[in-house]
Amino acid sequence: MKTSLNYANYEVKSGTKEQMMISIEGTDVKIPVTIINGIDDGKTMVVTSGVHSGEYPGIECAIQLAQEIQPENVKGAIVFVHPCNPTGFEAQVSYIVPEDGKNLGRFFPGNPEGTLTDRICHMISSNFLKEGTDMLIDLHGGDLHERLSTFAFVPKTGEENAQKTSMEIASFMNVKYIVMSGGGMTQYAVGQGIPALVLERGDRGSWNQQEVDFYKKDVLNIFKYFQVIDGKVNYFGPAPYVFEKCDMVYAPVSGCWYRAIELEEHFVEGQKLGEIKDFHGNVLHTLYANYDGVVHAYWEALSIKEGQLMVGYGA
Ligand SMILES: [Zn+2]
Known part of the structure:
Protein backbone atom coordinates (compact mmCIF):
# COMPACT_ATOMS: atom_id res chain seq x y z
CA MET A 1 0.00 0.00 0.00
CA LYS A 2 1.41 3.34 -1.00
CA THR A 3 2.04 5.90 1.73
CA SER A 4 1.33 9.61 2.07
CA LEU A 5 3.84 12.12 0.70
CA ASN A 6 5.10 15.01 2.81
CA TYR A 7 6.38 18.16 1.16
CA ALA A 8 6.79 21.58 2.80
CA ASN A 9 4.28 20.99 5.64
CA TYR A 10 1.71 19.44 3.29
CA GLU A 11 0.63 15.81 3.52
CA VAL A 12 -0.74 14.31 0.32
CA LYS A 13 -2.49 10.99 0.90
CA SER A 14 -2.20 8.07 -1.52
CA GLY A 15 -4.81 8.30 -4.29
CA THR A 16 -5.27 12.09 -3.96
CA LYS A 17 -4.24 15.30 -5.70
CA GLU A 18 -3.51 18.52 -3.83
CA GLN A 19 -3.10 21.96 -5.42
CA MET A 20 -1.38 24.37 -3.03
CA MET A 21 0.56 27.64 -2.75
CA ILE A 22 3.88 26.96 -0.98
CA SER A 23 5.16 29.96 0.98
CA ILE A 24 8.75 31.08 0.52
CA GLU A 25 9.94 31.61 4.07
CA GLY A 26 10.72 35.18 5.05
CA THR A 27 8.84 36.62 2.06
CA ASP A 28 5.21 37.16 0.95
CA VAL A 29 5.75 35.07 -2.18
CA LYS A 30 3.87 31.81 -2.70
CA ILE A 31 4.64 29.24 -5.40
CA PRO A 32 1.81 27.29 -7.08
CA VAL A 33 2.42 23.54 -6.81
CA THR A 34 0.33 20.47 -7.66
CA ILE A 35 1.14 17.10 -6.13
CA ILE A 36 -0.53 13.95 -7.47
CA ASN A 37 0.04 10.92 -5.26
CA GLY A 38 -0.95 7.75 -7.14
CA ILE A 39 -2.63 4.67 -5.73
CA ASP A 40 0.24 2.27 -6.40
CA ASP A 41 3.98 2.53 -5.80
CA GLY A 42 6.15 3.79 -8.63
CA LYS A 43 8.57 6.51 -9.64
CA THR A 44 8.34 10.19 -8.71
CA MET A 45 8.36 12.77 -11.51
CA VAL A 46 9.02 16.49 -10.94
CA VAL A 47 8.02 19.01 -13.63
CA THR A 48 9.13 22.64 -13.22
CA SER A 49 8.04 25.50 -15.47
CA GLY A 50 8.44 29.25 -15.69
CA VAL A 51 11.93 29.51 -14.19
CA HIS A 52 12.04 32.23 -16.84
CA SER A 53 8.66 33.83 -16.55
CA GLY A 54 7.95 34.78 -20.18
CA GLU A 55 8.33 31.18 -21.41
CA TYR A 56 4.63 30.49 -21.67
CA PRO A 57 4.14 27.15 -23.50
CA GLY A 58 5.92 25.31 -20.68
CA ILE A 59 3.99 27.11 -17.95
CA GLU A 60 0.65 26.40 -19.62
CA CYS A 61 1.63 22.76 -20.25
CA ALA A 62 2.24 22.28 -16.52
CA ILE A 63 -1.01 24.10 -15.61
CA GLN A 64 -3.05 21.88 -17.96
CA LEU A 65 -1.42 18.54 -17.04
CA ALA A 66 -1.74 19.36 -13.33
CA GLN A 67 -5.51 19.63 -13.82
CA GLU A 68 -5.95 16.74 -16.26
CA ILE A 69 -3.94 13.91 -14.67
CA GLN A 70 -5.91 12.05 -11.99
CA PRO A 71 -4.30 10.09 -9.13
CA GLU A 72 -6.13 6.86 -10.04
CA ASN A 73 -4.14 6.82 -13.30
CA VAL A 74 -0.76 7.35 -11.61
CA LYS A 75 1.72 4.78 -10.28
CA GLY A 76 4.11 6.70 -8.05
CA ALA A 77 3.78 10.48 -7.89
CA ILE A 78 3.93 13.60 -10.02
CA VAL A 79 4.85 17.10 -8.82
CA PHE A 80 4.21 20.20 -10.93
CA VAL A 81 5.67 23.63 -10.08
CA HIS A 82 3.78 26.14 -12.21
CA PRO A 83 5.44 28.60 -12.37
CA CYS A 84 8.68 28.73 -10.35
CA ASN A 85 8.90 32.53 -10.73
CA PRO A 86 5.37 33.91 -10.21
CA THR A 87 6.44 37.51 -9.44
CA GLY A 88 8.35 37.58 -12.74
CA PHE A 89 5.22 36.24 -14.44
CA GLU A 90 3.14 39.08 -12.99
CA ALA A 91 5.76 41.72 -13.82
CA GLN A 92 6.17 40.36 -17.41
CA VAL A 93 9.95 40.49 -17.36
CA SER A 94 12.50 38.33 -19.19
CA TYR A 95 14.84 35.93 -17.35
CA ILE A 96 14.90 37.45 -13.87
CA VAL A 97 13.12 37.45 -10.54
CA PRO A 98 12.21 41.15 -10.30
CA GLU A 99 12.82 41.49 -6.53
CA ASP A 100 16.56 40.80 -6.81
CA GLY A 101 17.33 40.82 -10.55
CA LYS A 102 18.75 37.29 -10.47
CA ASN A 103 18.31 34.53 -13.05
CA LEU A 104 16.57 31.77 -11.05
CA GLY A 105 18.11 29.07 -13.26
CA ARG A 106 21.61 29.89 -12.03
CA PHE A 107 21.25 29.69 -8.25
CA PHE A 108 20.56 26.04 -7.47
CA PRO A 109 20.54 24.53 -4.91
CA GLY A 110 19.81 27.96 -3.40
CA ASN A 111 20.09 29.31 0.11
CA PRO A 112 17.32 29.69 2.75
CA GLU A 113 19.03 32.88 4.07
CA GLY A 114 19.53 34.58 0.69
CA THR A 115 17.41 36.83 -1.52
CA LEU A 116 14.08 35.70 -3.00
CA THR A 117 15.75 33.83 -5.91
CA ASP A 118 18.02 31.90 -3.52
CA ARG A 119 15.05 31.05 -1.30
CA ILE A 120 12.88 29.80 -4.19
CA CYS A 121 15.78 27.62 -5.40
CA HIS A 122 16.20 26.26 -1.88
CA MET A 123 12.47 25.48 -1.54
CA ILE A 124 12.48 23.56 -4.85
CA SER A 125 15.74 21.68 -4.31
CA SER A 126 15.17 20.80 -0.64
CA ASN A 127 11.64 19.51 -1.29
CA PHE A 128 11.69 18.13 -4.80
CA LEU A 129 15.28 17.46 -5.94
CA LYS A 130 16.27 14.97 -3.30
CA GLU A 131 16.37 11.22 -2.75
CA GLY A 132 13.11 9.70 -3.94
CA THR A 133 12.81 11.87 -7.05
CA ASP A 134 13.37 9.85 -10.22
CA MET A 135 13.15 12.49 -12.97
CA LEU A 136 13.20 16.28 -13.38
CA ILE A 137 11.65 17.88 -16.48
CA ASP A 138 12.33 21.63 -16.58
CA LEU A 139 10.09 23.31 -19.18
CA HIS A 140 11.52 26.45 -20.80
CA GLY A 141 11.11 28.26 -24.13
CA GLY A 142 12.18 31.49 -25.77
CA ASP A 143 11.64 34.32 -23.29
CA LEU A 144 9.95 37.64 -24.20
CA HIS A 145 12.71 38.83 -26.55
CA GLU A 146 14.18 35.52 -27.59
CA ARG A 147 13.71 33.39 -30.70
CA LEU A 148 14.50 29.72 -30.73
CA SER A 149 14.16 26.37 -32.44
CA THR A 150 12.99 23.32 -30.46
CA PHE A 151 15.66 21.58 -28.43
CA ALA A 152 16.54 19.72 -25.24
CA PHE A 153 19.41 20.66 -22.94
CA VAL A 154 21.08 17.64 -21.34
CA PRO A 155 23.73 18.17 -18.65
CA LYS A 156 27.15 17.02 -19.86
CA THR A 157 28.43 15.90 -16.49
CA GLY A 158 27.08 14.65 -13.16
CA GLU A 159 26.25 11.21 -11.82
CA GLU A 160 26.95 8.79 -14.69
CA ASN A 161 23.73 6.75 -14.76
CA ALA A 162 21.55 9.84 -14.34
CA GLN A 163 23.39 11.54 -17.20
CA LYS A 164 22.98 8.47 -19.44
CA THR A 165 19.26 8.16 -18.69
CA SER A 166 18.79 11.89 -19.39
CA MET A 167 20.40 11.42 -22.81
CA GLU A 168 18.28 8.36 -23.58
CA ILE A 169 15.10 10.29 -22.74
CA ALA A 170 16.17 13.31 -24.80
CA SER A 171 16.57 11.00 -27.81
CA PHE A 172 12.80 10.42 -28.02
CA MET A 173 11.72 14.02 -27.41
CA ASN A 174 9.95 15.80 -30.27
CA VAL A 175 12.69 18.42 -30.73
CA LYS A 176 15.16 19.24 -33.50
CA TYR A 177 18.36 19.42 -31.48
CA ILE A 178 19.95 18.08 -28.31
CA VAL A 179 22.36 20.52 -26.72
CA MET A 180 24.87 19.06 -24.26
CA SER A 181 25.32 21.84 -21.75
CA GLY A 182 25.76 22.19 -18.02
CA GLY A 183 24.53 24.66 -15.43
CA GLY A 184 21.31 25.35 -13.60
CA MET A 185 18.66 23.22 -11.97
CA THR A 186 19.08 20.17 -14.25
CA GLN A 187 22.85 20.11 -13.68
CA TYR A 188 22.24 20.16 -9.93
CA ALA A 189 19.67 17.33 -10.26
CA VAL A 190 21.98 15.10 -12.34
CA GLY A 191 24.71 15.74 -9.76
CA GLN A 192 22.27 14.35 -7.16
CA GLY A 193 21.71 11.23 -9.31
CA ILE A 194 18.35 12.41 -10.70
CA PRO A 195 17.97 12.21 -14.50
CA ALA A 196 16.99 15.64 -15.82
CA LEU A 197 16.55 17.68 -18.95
CA VAL A 198 15.41 21.11 -20.08
CA LEU A 199 12.90 21.30 -22.93
CA GLU A 200 12.74 24.41 -25.13
CA ARG A 201 9.75 25.30 -27.34
CA GLY A 202 7.97 28.53 -28.27
CA ASP A 203 9.33 32.06 -28.11
CA ARG A 204 8.91 35.85 -28.00
CA GLY A 205 6.34 35.91 -25.23
CA SER A 206 3.73 34.04 -27.23
CA TRP A 207 2.06 30.66 -26.83
CA ASN A 208 -0.60 28.59 -28.54
CA GLN A 209 -2.37 25.32 -27.82
CA GLN A 210 -0.45 23.44 -30.52
CA GLU A 211 2.85 24.20 -28.77
CA VAL A 212 1.31 23.22 -25.44
CA ASP A 213 0.05 19.94 -26.97
CA PHE A 214 3.53 19.10 -28.32
CA TYR A 215 4.92 19.75 -24.85
CA LYS A 216 2.25 17.61 -23.20
CA LYS A 217 3.08 14.68 -25.52
CA ASP A 218 6.76 14.91 -24.59
CA VAL A 219 6.05 15.10 -20.85
CA LEU A 220 3.53 12.23 -20.99
CA ASN A 221 6.06 10.17 -22.99
CA ILE A 222 8.55 10.59 -20.16
CA PHE A 223 5.89 9.54 -17.62
CA LYS A 224 5.21 6.44 -19.77
CA TYR A 225 8.94 5.66 -20.00
CA PHE A 226 9.02 5.48 -16.18
CA GLN A 227 5.63 3.64 -16.12
CA VAL A 228 4.14 6.36 -13.96
CA ILE A 229 1.22 6.41 -16.38
CA ASP A 230 0.15 3.50 -18.62
CA GLY A 231 0.93 3.36 -22.30
CA LYS A 232 3.69 2.93 -24.81
CA VAL A 233 6.26 5.63 -25.46
CA ASN A 234 5.54 7.30 -28.83
CA TYR A 235 8.56 7.97 -30.99
CA PHE A 236 8.38 11.03 -33.23
CA GLY A 237 9.95 11.02 -36.72
CA PRO A 238 13.74 11.40 -36.89
CA ALA A 239 15.68 11.50 -33.61
CA PRO A 240 16.97 14.94 -32.59
CA TYR A 241 20.35 16.01 -33.91
CA VAL A 242 22.97 16.00 -31.14
CA PHE A 243 25.33 18.97 -30.94
ZN1 LIG B 1 14.39 29.65 -20.00
Missing part, protein backbone atom coordinates in the same frame (compact mmCIF):
# COMPACT_ATOMS: atom_id res chain seq x y z
CA GLU A 244 28.76 17.67 -29.93
CA LYS A 245 29.76 21.23 -29.06
CA CYS A 246 27.59 24.19 -28.30
CA ASP A 247 28.10 27.87 -27.50
CA MET A 248 25.61 30.09 -25.71
CA VAL A 249 27.14 33.52 -26.32
CA TYR A 250 26.13 36.34 -23.97
CA ALA A 251 26.44 40.08 -24.64
CA PRO A 252 29.65 41.57 -23.17
CA VAL A 253 28.15 45.10 -23.30
CA SER A 254 24.69 46.71 -23.45
CA GLY A 255 23.56 48.49 -26.61
CA CYS A 256 21.71 48.01 -29.90
CA TRP A 257 21.87 44.42 -31.21
CA TYR A 258 22.08 43.69 -34.94
CA ARG A 259 22.07 39.98 -35.70
CA ALA A 260 23.48 38.73 -38.99
CA ILE A 261 21.95 35.23 -39.02
CA GLU A 262 18.54 33.52 -39.12
CA LEU A 263 17.18 30.72 -36.96
CA GLU A 264 18.51 27.28 -38.01
CA GLU A 265 20.90 28.95 -40.45
CA HIS A 266 24.15 27.13 -41.15
CA PHE A 267 27.25 29.30 -41.04
CA VAL A 268 31.01 28.82 -41.36
CA GLU A 269 33.87 29.44 -38.95
CA GLY A 270 34.75 33.14 -38.74
CA GLN A 271 31.40 34.31 -40.16
CA LYS A 272 29.91 37.39 -38.51
CA LEU A 273 26.87 36.39 -36.41
CA GLY A 274 25.96 39.89 -35.24
CA GLU A 275 27.17 43.07 -33.61
CA ILE A 276 26.34 45.49 -30.82
CA LYS A 277 26.46 49.24 -31.56
CA ASP A 278 25.83 52.37 -29.54
CA PHE A 279 23.10 54.90 -30.45
CA HIS A 280 25.52 56.69 -32.80
CA GLY A 281 26.31 53.55 -34.79
CA ASN A 282 29.75 52.94 -33.26
CA VAL A 283 30.48 49.20 -33.07
CA LEU A 284 30.95 48.09 -29.46
CA HIS A 285 31.29 44.38 -30.12
CA THR A 286 31.28 42.02 -33.10
CA LEU A 287 30.44 38.34 -32.71
CA TYR A 288 32.15 35.83 -35.01
CA ALA A 289 31.52 32.06 -35.20
CA ASN A 290 34.15 29.89 -33.53
CA TYR A 291 33.41 26.96 -35.88
CA ASP A 292 31.03 25.82 -38.68
CA GLY A 293 27.61 25.38 -37.06
CA VAL A 294 23.89 26.06 -36.92
CA VAL A 295 21.88 28.62 -34.93
CA HIS A 296 19.29 27.29 -32.47
CA ALA A 297 18.52 30.50 -30.53
CA TYR A 298 19.08 34.24 -30.78
CA TRP A 299 18.11 37.56 -29.23
CA GLU A 300 15.31 39.25 -31.19
CA ALA A 301 15.05 42.75 -29.69
CA LEU A 302 17.03 45.84 -30.73
CA SER A 303 17.88 46.54 -27.09
CA ILE A 304 20.30 44.09 -25.52
CA LYS A 305 21.72 44.19 -22.01
CA GLU A 306 25.10 42.92 -20.90
CA GLY A 307 24.72 39.25 -19.97
CA GLN A 308 21.77 38.51 -22.27
CA LEU A 309 22.03 35.73 -24.84
CA MET A 310 23.08 37.04 -28.27
CA VAL A 311 23.22 33.71 -30.12
CA GLY A 312 23.07 30.02 -29.21
CA TYR A 313 24.72 27.72 -31.76
CA GLY A 314 26.11 24.25 -32.04
CA ALA A 315 27.85 21.78 -34.32
Whole structure:
Protein backbone atom coordinates (compact mmCIF):
# COMPACT_ATOMS: atom_id res chain seq x y z
CA MET A 1 0.00 0.00 0.00
CA LYS A 2 1.41 3.34 -1.00
CA THR A 3 2.04 5.90 1.73
CA SER A 4 1.33 9.61 2.07
CA LEU A 5 3.84 12.12 0.70
CA ASN A 6 5.10 15.01 2.81
CA TYR A 7 6.38 18.16 1.16
CA ALA A 8 6.79 21.58 2.80
CA ASN A 9 4.28 20.99 5.64
CA TYR A 10 1.71 19.44 3.29
CA GLU A 11 0.63 15.81 3.52
CA VAL A 12 -0.74 14.31 0.32
CA LYS A 13 -2.49 10.99 0.90
CA SER A 14 -2.20 8.07 -1.52
CA GLY A 15 -4.81 8.30 -4.29
CA THR A 16 -5.27 12.09 -3.96
CA LYS A 17 -4.24 15.30 -5.70
CA GLU A 18 -3.51 18.52 -3.83
CA GLN A 19 -3.10 21.96 -5.42
CA MET A 20 -1.38 24.37 -3.03
CA MET A 21 0.56 27.64 -2.75
CA ILE A 22 3.88 26.96 -0.98
CA SER A 23 5.16 29.96 0.98
CA ILE A 24 8.75 31.08 0.52
CA GLU A 25 9.94 31.61 4.07
CA GLY A 26 10.72 35.18 5.05
CA THR A 27 8.84 36.62 2.06
CA ASP A 28 5.21 37.16 0.95
CA VAL A 29 5.75 35.07 -2.18
CA LYS A 30 3.87 31.81 -2.70
CA ILE A 31 4.64 29.24 -5.40
CA PRO A 32 1.81 27.29 -7.08
CA VAL A 33 2.42 23.54 -6.81
CA THR A 34 0.33 20.47 -7.66
CA ILE A 35 1.14 17.10 -6.13
CA ILE A 36 -0.53 13.95 -7.47
CA ASN A 37 0.04 10.92 -5.26
CA GLY A 38 -0.95 7.75 -7.14
CA ILE A 39 -2.63 4.67 -5.73
CA ASP A 40 0.24 2.27 -6.40
CA ASP A 41 3.98 2.53 -5.80
CA GLY A 42 6.15 3.79 -8.63
CA LYS A 43 8.57 6.51 -9.64
CA THR A 44 8.34 10.19 -8.71
CA MET A 45 8.36 12.77 -11.51
CA VAL A 46 9.02 16.49 -10.94
CA VAL A 47 8.02 19.01 -13.63
CA THR A 48 9.13 22.64 -13.22
CA SER A 49 8.04 25.50 -15.47
CA GLY A 50 8.44 29.25 -15.69
CA VAL A 51 11.93 29.51 -14.19
CA HIS A 52 12.04 32.23 -16.84
CA SER A 53 8.66 33.83 -16.55
CA GLY A 54 7.95 34.78 -20.18
CA GLU A 55 8.33 31.18 -21.41
CA TYR A 56 4.63 30.49 -21.67
CA PRO A 57 4.14 27.15 -23.50
CA GLY A 58 5.92 25.31 -20.68
CA ILE A 59 3.99 27.11 -17.95
CA GLU A 60 0.65 26.40 -19.62
CA CYS A 61 1.63 22.76 -20.25
CA ALA A 62 2.24 22.28 -16.52
CA ILE A 63 -1.01 24.10 -15.61
CA GLN A 64 -3.05 21.88 -17.96
CA LEU A 65 -1.42 18.54 -17.04
CA ALA A 66 -1.74 19.36 -13.33
CA GLN A 67 -5.51 19.63 -13.82
CA GLU A 68 -5.95 16.74 -16.26
CA ILE A 69 -3.94 13.91 -14.67
CA GLN A 70 -5.91 12.05 -11.99
CA PRO A 71 -4.30 10.09 -9.13
CA GLU A 72 -6.13 6.86 -10.04
CA ASN A 73 -4.14 6.82 -13.30
CA VAL A 74 -0.76 7.35 -11.61
CA LYS A 75 1.72 4.78 -10.28
CA GLY A 76 4.11 6.70 -8.05
CA ALA A 77 3.78 10.48 -7.89
CA ILE A 78 3.93 13.60 -10.02
CA VAL A 79 4.85 17.10 -8.82
CA PHE A 80 4.21 20.20 -10.93
CA VAL A 81 5.67 23.63 -10.08
CA HIS A 82 3.78 26.14 -12.21
CA PRO A 83 5.44 28.60 -12.37
CA CYS A 84 8.68 28.73 -10.35
CA ASN A 85 8.90 32.53 -10.73
CA PRO A 86 5.37 33.91 -10.21
CA THR A 87 6.44 37.51 -9.44
CA GLY A 88 8.35 37.58 -12.74
CA PHE A 89 5.22 36.24 -14.44
CA GLU A 90 3.14 39.08 -12.99
CA ALA A 91 5.76 41.72 -13.82
CA GLN A 92 6.17 40.36 -17.41
CA VAL A 93 9.95 40.49 -17.36
CA SER A 94 12.50 38.33 -19.19
CA TYR A 95 14.84 35.93 -17.35
CA ILE A 96 14.90 37.45 -13.87
CA VAL A 97 13.12 37.45 -10.54
CA PRO A 98 12.21 41.15 -10.30
CA GLU A 99 12.82 41.49 -6.53
CA ASP A 100 16.56 40.80 -6.81
CA GLY A 101 17.33 40.82 -10.55
CA LYS A 102 18.75 37.29 -10.47
CA ASN A 103 18.31 34.53 -13.05
CA LEU A 104 16.57 31.77 -11.05
CA GLY A 105 18.11 29.07 -13.26
CA ARG A 106 21.61 29.89 -12.03
CA PHE A 107 21.25 29.69 -8.25
CA PHE A 108 20.56 26.04 -7.47
CA PRO A 109 20.54 24.53 -4.91
CA GLY A 110 19.81 27.96 -3.40
CA ASN A 111 20.09 29.31 0.11
CA PRO A 112 17.32 29.69 2.75
CA GLU A 113 19.03 32.88 4.07
CA GLY A 114 19.53 34.58 0.69
CA THR A 115 17.41 36.83 -1.52
CA LEU A 116 14.08 35.70 -3.00
CA THR A 117 15.75 33.83 -5.91
CA ASP A 118 18.02 31.90 -3.52
CA ARG A 119 15.05 31.05 -1.30
CA ILE A 120 12.88 29.80 -4.19
CA CYS A 121 15.78 27.62 -5.40
CA HIS A 122 16.20 26.26 -1.88
CA MET A 123 12.47 25.48 -1.54
CA ILE A 124 12.48 23.56 -4.85
CA SER A 125 15.74 21.68 -4.31
CA SER A 126 15.17 20.80 -0.64
CA ASN A 127 11.64 19.51 -1.29
CA PHE A 128 11.69 18.13 -4.80
CA LEU A 129 15.28 17.46 -5.94
CA LYS A 130 16.27 14.97 -3.30
CA GLU A 131 16.37 11.22 -2.75
CA GLY A 132 13.11 9.70 -3.94
CA THR A 133 12.81 11.87 -7.05
CA ASP A 134 13.37 9.85 -10.22
CA MET A 135 13.15 12.49 -12.97
CA LEU A 136 13.20 16.28 -13.38
CA ILE A 137 11.65 17.88 -16.48
CA ASP A 138 12.33 21.63 -16.58
CA LEU A 139 10.09 23.31 -19.18
CA HIS A 140 11.52 26.45 -20.80
CA GLY A 141 11.11 28.26 -24.13
CA GLY A 142 12.18 31.49 -25.77
CA ASP A 143 11.64 34.32 -23.29
CA LEU A 144 9.95 37.64 -24.20
CA HIS A 145 12.71 38.83 -26.55
CA GLU A 146 14.18 35.52 -27.59
CA ARG A 147 13.71 33.39 -30.70
CA LEU A 148 14.50 29.72 -30.73
CA SER A 149 14.16 26.37 -32.44
CA THR A 150 12.99 23.32 -30.46
CA PHE A 151 15.66 21.58 -28.43
CA ALA A 152 16.54 19.72 -25.24
CA PHE A 153 19.41 20.66 -22.94
CA VAL A 154 21.08 17.64 -21.34
CA PRO A 155 23.73 18.17 -18.65
CA LYS A 156 27.15 17.02 -19.86
CA THR A 157 28.43 15.90 -16.49
CA GLY A 158 27.08 14.65 -13.16
CA GLU A 159 26.25 11.21 -11.82
CA GLU A 160 26.95 8.79 -14.69
CA ASN A 161 23.73 6.75 -14.76
CA ALA A 162 21.55 9.84 -14.34
CA GLN A 163 23.39 11.54 -17.20
CA LYS A 164 22.98 8.47 -19.44
CA THR A 165 19.26 8.16 -18.69
CA SER A 166 18.79 11.89 -19.39
CA MET A 167 20.40 11.42 -22.81
CA GLU A 168 18.28 8.36 -23.58
CA ILE A 169 15.10 10.29 -22.74
CA ALA A 170 16.17 13.31 -24.80
CA SER A 171 16.57 11.00 -27.81
CA PHE A 172 12.80 10.42 -28.02
CA MET A 173 11.72 14.02 -27.41
CA ASN A 174 9.95 15.80 -30.27
CA VAL A 175 12.69 18.42 -30.73
CA LYS A 176 15.16 19.24 -33.50
CA TYR A 177 18.36 19.42 -31.48
CA ILE A 178 19.95 18.08 -28.31
CA VAL A 179 22.36 20.52 -26.72
CA MET A 180 24.87 19.06 -24.26
CA SER A 181 25.32 21.84 -21.75
CA GLY A 182 25.76 22.19 -18.02
CA GLY A 183 24.53 24.66 -15.43
CA GLY A 184 21.31 25.35 -13.60
CA MET A 185 18.66 23.22 -11.97
CA THR A 186 19.08 20.17 -14.25
CA GLN A 187 22.85 20.11 -13.68
CA TYR A 188 22.24 20.16 -9.93
CA ALA A 189 19.67 17.33 -10.26
CA VAL A 190 21.98 15.10 -12.34
CA GLY A 191 24.71 15.74 -9.76
CA GLN A 192 22.27 14.35 -7.16
CA GLY A 193 21.71 11.23 -9.31
CA ILE A 194 18.35 12.41 -10.70
CA PRO A 195 17.97 12.21 -14.50
CA ALA A 196 16.99 15.64 -15.82
CA LEU A 197 16.55 17.68 -18.95
CA VAL A 198 15.41 21.11 -20.08
CA LEU A 199 12.90 21.30 -22.93
CA GLU A 200 12.74 24.41 -25.13
CA ARG A 201 9.75 25.30 -27.34
CA GLY A 202 7.97 28.53 -28.27
CA ASP A 203 9.33 32.06 -28.11
CA ARG A 204 8.91 35.85 -28.00
CA GLY A 205 6.34 35.91 -25.23
CA SER A 206 3.73 34.04 -27.23
CA TRP A 207 2.06 30.66 -26.83
CA ASN A 208 -0.60 28.59 -28.54
CA GLN A 209 -2.37 25.32 -27.82
CA GLN A 210 -0.45 23.44 -30.52
CA GLU A 211 2.85 24.20 -28.77
CA VAL A 212 1.31 23.22 -25.44
CA ASP A 213 0.05 19.94 -26.97
CA PHE A 214 3.53 19.10 -28.32
CA TYR A 215 4.92 19.75 -24.85
CA LYS A 216 2.25 17.61 -23.20
CA LYS A 217 3.08 14.68 -25.52
CA ASP A 218 6.76 14.91 -24.59
CA VAL A 219 6.05 15.10 -20.85
CA LEU A 220 3.53 12.23 -20.99
CA ASN A 221 6.06 10.17 -22.99
CA ILE A 222 8.55 10.59 -20.16
CA PHE A 223 5.89 9.54 -17.62
CA LYS A 224 5.21 6.44 -19.77
CA TYR A 225 8.94 5.66 -20.00
CA PHE A 226 9.02 5.48 -16.18
CA GLN A 227 5.63 3.64 -16.12
CA VAL A 228 4.14 6.36 -13.96
CA ILE A 229 1.22 6.41 -16.38
CA ASP A 230 0.15 3.50 -18.62
CA GLY A 231 0.93 3.36 -22.30
CA LYS A 232 3.69 2.93 -24.81
CA VAL A 233 6.26 5.63 -25.46
CA ASN A 234 5.54 7.30 -28.83
CA TYR A 235 8.56 7.97 -30.99
CA PHE A 236 8.38 11.03 -33.23
CA GLY A 237 9.95 11.02 -36.72
CA PRO A 238 13.74 11.40 -36.89
CA ALA A 239 15.68 11.50 -33.61
CA PRO A 240 16.97 14.94 -32.59
CA TYR A 241 20.35 16.01 -33.91
CA VAL A 242 22.97 16.00 -31.14
CA PHE A 243 25.33 18.97 -30.94
CA GLU A 244 28.76 17.67 -29.93
CA LYS A 245 29.76 21.23 -29.06
CA CYS A 246 27.59 24.19 -28.30
CA ASP A 247 28.10 27.87 -27.50
CA MET A 248 25.61 30.09 -25.71
CA VAL A 249 27.14 33.52 -26.32
CA TYR A 250 26.13 36.34 -23.97
CA ALA A 251 26.44 40.08 -24.64
CA PRO A 252 29.65 41.57 -23.17
CA VAL A 253 28.15 45.10 -23.30
CA SER A 254 24.69 46.71 -23.45
CA GLY A 255 23.56 48.49 -26.61
CA CYS A 256 21.71 48.01 -29.90
CA TRP A 257 21.87 44.42 -31.21
CA TYR A 258 22.08 43.69 -34.94
CA ARG A 259 22.07 39.98 -35.70
CA ALA A 260 23.48 38.73 -38.99
CA ILE A 261 21.95 35.23 -39.02
CA GLU A 262 18.54 33.52 -39.12
CA LEU A 263 17.18 30.72 -36.96
CA GLU A 264 18.51 27.28 -38.01
CA GLU A 265 20.90 28.95 -40.45
CA HIS A 266 24.15 27.13 -41.15
CA PHE A 267 27.25 29.30 -41.04
CA VAL A 268 31.01 28.82 -41.36
CA GLU A 269 33.87 29.44 -38.95
CA GLY A 270 34.75 33.14 -38.74
CA GLN A 271 31.40 34.31 -40.16
CA LYS A 272 29.91 37.39 -38.51
CA LEU A 273 26.87 36.39 -36.41
CA GLY A 274 25.96 39.89 -35.24
CA GLU A 275 27.17 43.07 -33.61
CA ILE A 276 26.34 45.49 -30.82
CA LYS A 277 26.46 49.24 -31.56
CA ASP A 278 25.83 52.37 -29.54
CA PHE A 279 23.10 54.90 -30.45
CA HIS A 280 25.52 56.69 -32.80
CA GLY A 281 26.31 53.55 -34.79
CA ASN A 282 29.75 52.94 -33.26
CA VAL A 283 30.48 49.20 -33.07
CA LEU A 284 30.95 48.09 -29.46
CA HIS A 285 31.29 44.38 -30.12
CA THR A 286 31.28 42.02 -33.10
CA LEU A 287 30.44 38.34 -32.71
CA TYR A 288 32.15 35.83 -35.01
CA ALA A 289 31.52 32.06 -35.20
CA ASN A 290 34.15 29.89 -33.53
CA TYR A 291 33.41 26.96 -35.88
CA ASP A 292 31.03 25.82 -38.68
CA GLY A 293 27.61 25.38 -37.06
CA VAL A 294 23.89 26.06 -36.92
CA VAL A 295 21.88 28.62 -34.93
CA HIS A 296 19.29 27.29 -32.47
CA ALA A 297 18.52 30.50 -30.53
CA TYR A 298 19.08 34.24 -30.78
CA TRP A 299 18.11 37.56 -29.23
CA GLU A 300 15.31 39.25 -31.19
CA ALA A 301 15.05 42.75 -29.69
CA LEU A 302 17.03 45.84 -30.73
CA SER A 303 17.88 46.54 -27.09
CA ILE A 304 20.30 44.09 -25.52
CA LYS A 305 21.72 44.19 -22.01
CA GLU A 306 25.10 42.92 -20.90
CA GLY A 307 24.72 39.25 -19.97
CA GLN A 308 21.77 38.51 -22.27
CA LEU A 309 22.03 35.73 -24.84
CA MET A 310 23.08 37.04 -28.27
CA VAL A 311 23.22 33.71 -30.12
CA GLY A 312 23.07 30.02 -29.21
CA TYR A 313 24.72 27.72 -31.76
CA GLY A 314 26.11 24.25 -32.04
CA ALA A 315 27.85 21.78 -34.32
ZN1 LIG B 1 14.39 29.65 -20.00
